[in-house]
Ligand SMILES: Nc1ncnc2c1ncn2[C@@H]1O[C@H](COP(=O)(O)OP(=O)(O)OP(=O)(O)O)[C@@H](O)[C@H]1O
């Protein structure tokens with residue numbers, strides 16, 4: 168379970184570029200929740216994930232994960248229980264290293280790395296097993312450098328890396344946005360597959376309203392640093408895009424605006 | 432003449448190759464433009480020479496140079512990661528400080544090592560006991576082949592460990608490696624330290640090989656190391672790691688051999704070499720871009 172308690176964050180305080188993104192955001196994420204997050208440009212979706220992952224510190228408030236206060240833990244330590252996939256397929260992997268070397272980094276994630284071998288037969292067998300669960304044939308290409316993979320293959324690999332050791336929380340920030348529609352569907356199916364099979368608590372930011380409605384058990388809409396909708400259960404499973412947009416207009420008195428949102 | 436030229440270039444290529452392997456770690460693996468090298472190379476020489484003339488074992492003196500180089504690299508790494516100074520400036524600051532420190536260590540700008548025991552004279556004494564016919568002519572080549580290959584194998588092995596993987600990923604994609612829970616500051620400090628330890632070792636060996644240590648020994652070291660790395664890359668292309676590191680040693684030989692060619696045919700004076708080296712590196716660094724532009728425009 169994750170509890171965000173009254174998070175505040177201002178970028179560039181005291182400068183002309185001051186940007187007060189969160190004025191006190193609270194959210195309780197239950198064990199096994201698969202939350203999809205939508206919202207307009209600059210609503211603070213990525214910032215929310217970055218604060219949870221520890222990319223930058225919060226100004227005030229607390230982040231509690233399984234009864235541990237992780238508010239002040241550095242990013243690389245939080246990585247022990249947080250898996251991430253970024254929007255840019257280039258960001259999740261080390262391009263000049265091979266698939267198996269990348270997986271090895273994920274395998275020893277947040278353990279004390281040492282001067283032991285990065286690879287051995289046991290690990291290689293394990294990596295093959297993990298990769299054979301995704302329909303891309305990567306299990307026979309362990310020695311291929313990651314820079315030779317397509318964007319979709321890389322995102323799939325990053326997803327495997329983020330979940331190989333079950334994370335307490337999986338953060339996905341528009342991880343299919345840079346992919347063509349067909350590949351995006353493949354990666355989304357893979358995401359659901361992995362998340363449900365391993366019962367991973369997940370937050371997935373997307374600009375695709377259809378995906379946001381179809382996937383997960385809970386849908387959150389953010390607007391100007393606030394959570395303006397939190398839809399679960401029955402309401403979530405019967406939600407449609409027009410109804411969602413309608414609801415937004417009713418509560419906010421303005422139209423939903425995100426230049427990248429896909430309505431269909 | 433050719434034979435001795437090749438022998439000399441091989442010797443120099445190998446002993447300076449150890450330094451080039453250090454440069455390879457920072458510039459290529461870590462993606463950290465480290466100029467500490469121009470100070471840690473003479474630091475290694477200064478350390479070894481002053482310990483040897485004060486009566487310490489040359490092996491101990493060489494080990495001390497290795498450690499001192501590592502410490503210098505540590506300082507640069509800490510300046511960069513903890514004090515948030517850019518990689519270039521961190522290296523320059525360490526290098527500048529080392530100029531004074533090296534003078535302090537030596538107590539004078541130059542220490543001759545004539546008639547002093549060195550790791551090579553001890554190796555010769557040792558070898559002659561078992562192989563009375565051992566020819567002095569190949570003493571250095573023999574020693575450098577072993578030392579350079581040992582360093583290369585040590586580096587290859589290291590880069591295959593978990594920490595080595597972390598270092599490579601740190602240079603490749605720092606954001607990813609943080610998300611994988613690696614303390615990237617530690618990885619950087621360790622990498623720069625290891626690099627300069629190699630450089631210090633190379634400096635110590637060069638001092639014993641040339642028969643002196645000098646404060647001015649370091650000028651242009653990093654550029655010549657970079658030239659070796661680039662030549663190796665150009666000759667071998669993109670290959671598995673253990674071949675790439677072999678390429679660094681090969682590049683170092685080709686670099687030294689080209690220099691002796693230029694000098695023996697009087698194509699340039701010794702004092703022009705630094706300029707020539709810089710030009711080689713500039714060409715090598717810009718060639719890929721120029722190639723690209725030509726491809727695009729045609
Ligand atoms: N590192 C940063 N430094 C300064 N400002 C930032 C930083 N990261 C985000 N911001 C600002 O915070 C606000 C929220 O940005 P954020 O990236 O969280 O939006 P988003 O909801 O992810 O939008 P999008 O749909 O465009 O990805 C924006 O105004 C942005 O400019």
Ligand SMILES: [Mg+2]
Nearest residue numbers: 212213214340
């Ligand atoms: Mg975003």
